[in-house]
Amino acid sequence: MSAVSTLPTLRAAFEATGSGAWLMRAIVACGLDEANGYRLALQLGDDRMRGERHATEARLIDGEVELIDTDWLSLARHRAAGLPLVAAAPYGAIFGGLVAPRGGALRSLADLPGKRIGLVHAQDKNWLLLRAACRLRHGFDPAEVSHCIAAGSKSALHDALCGGGLDAALLYWHQVPGLVAGGAFREVCDLAGLLATFPVPRPQVPTSFFVCHEDLPRSAPALLQGFARSVSAAAARLRADPGLWSRVSGVPVGSWAGAALRRKWLARVGLAWAPEMAARLQELADLMAPPGAPRHALPAGCLAAGLLL
Incomplete structure (x- = not known):
């Protein structure tokens, strides 16, 4: 029996088009899973919903996989609903962009x-952030003064914008450069840049995490610690090697869109974690909470002590 066949397996589910999948592909391509004592079994899918949940979240909750990625607000909602999920490793500050047709009336x-x-x-964090920024900077809430259309998935939202049915759309960050490069659309604002207008402490903190069931840190702590080390190593290699980044993302870095996408990626992924950042995430959640809505409190235990690097 080979040494590789005796390693524990970590099953992980990601959207094929997201940067979480790029990190996972880098882990496998560079052998960082085996080097850290486990084997990564990667499942890639689309962004469709299963009932009221994203497909990857449903896979984790249904026990089909052990690991996914999600943001801190979704994690808090799951914990508050009684789902025992926990953050196992930081991912990055993952926010999208507001995109509008070029030449249209919406410019700011x-x-x-x-x-x-x-x-x-x-409940999308991009929408909650946009609403909070408009309340802080302009004195209105888009949920009250705009016509808001929920598409249900990022691919459907992209298609709705391109089909002319919207004045603007809150796209996921990796959709933006390619769309803007075609010339028909412009990025009104990068939502990550809106954080600079918020009265929250610096430096920038990760807002998305790799997430598992809370039983896993207890039953297999070495497995998750190895995964956390491999994520950190993969992010470092992708930051240092544009060629590797291009191979795992499938995006040529020599094009304008590719270069713009890599700049956005570099600004979002590979952020270090410190324990005091949990308090900053709570402050940000409080600022983003719509008036009169329940507070997105971070329930005890959702940020796994000893795992986040």
């Missing part, structure tokens, strides 16, 4: 009232 956040704004769903 101040132009949002009365416009048709597309979003994935009402």
Whole structure:
């Protein structure tokens, strides 16, 4: 029996088009899973919903896989609903962009009232961040003064914008450069840049994490510690090697869109974690909470002590 066949397997599910999958592909391509004492079994799918949950979240909850990626607000909602999920490793500050047709009437956040704004769903962190920024900077809430259209998935949202049914859309970050490069659309704002307008402490903190069931850190702590080390190593290699980044993403870095996409990736992924960042995430969640909505409190235990690197 080979040494590789005796390693524990970690089953992970990701959207094929997301940068989480790029990190996972880099782990496998560079042998960083086996070097850290486990074998990564990667399942890639689309961004469709299973009922009220994203497909990857449903796979984790149904026990089909042990690991996915999600943001801290979704993790808090799951914990509050009684689902025992926990963050196992930091991913990055993952926010999208507001994109509008070039030459249209929407040129800044101040132009949002009365416009048709597309979003994935009402709990999407991009939408909550945009609403909070408009309240802070312009004194209005787009949920109250704009026509908000939930598409249900990022691919459907992209298609709705390209089909002319929207004045703007809150796209996921990796969709933006390719669309802008075609010349028909412009990025009104990068939502990650809106964080600079928020009265929260610096430096930038990871807002998305690799997430597992809370039983896994207890039953296989070495497995998750090995995974966390491999994620950190993969991010470092992808930051240092544009060629590797291009191979795992499938995006040529020599094009304008490829270079723009890599700049966005570099600004988002590979952020270090420190324990005090949990308090900063709570402050950000409080600022993003819509008026009158329940507070997105981070339940005890959702950020796994000893695992986040």
